[in-house]
Amino acid sequence: MKAQAAILAGAVLLAGCSGSMIPSARPEMGSVTPTESAAGLERVMGKDARALQALFGTPDADQTEGVGRKLxxxxxxxxxxxxLYPPRGGGAPIVTHIDARQRSGAPIDRASCVAALTRRRGGK
Structure with missing residues (x-):
């Protein structure tokens, strides 16, 4: 009887040490998805075409496909x-996403590109 109690007590102690009972403080590899920062993009995100043209001037390209538009x-x-896409409640299309690249095609920070384009027009 004492032997069974000792085995049972040992099993309970081992069960208390299992990792499944205690949440991990460190996320598993591959479970973290990198996100793009919107910092520095306030002058562009959520703006309509007129606001972009006031900020950057005439677009080099203006393409429409369905309800979407790319400037x-x-x-x-x-x-x-x-x-630019229309908001869910309707209305004029607004910027919902931006991509940026160097002239060579190499990546560049989106906020840095917005700043460079703004300086091109004198910071309007």
Missing amino acids: QFGSDICVLDAY
Whole structure:
């Protein structure tokens, strides 16, 4: 009887040490998805085409597909693609996503490209 109690007590102690009972403080590899920061993009995100043209000037390209519209602005430093879609409640299309790249096609921080394009027009 004492032997069974000792085995049972040992099993209970081992069960208390299992990792499944205690949440891990460190996420598993592959479970963290990198996100793009919107910091520095306040002058562009959520704006309509008129606001973008007031900020950057005439777009280098203006393409429409379905309800979406892409405006492209470029400088010697970078190219910015702004994607505009109507808000859920309706209304004029607004910027919901932007992509940026250097003229060579190499990546560039989106906020840095917005700043470079803004300086091109004198910071309006």
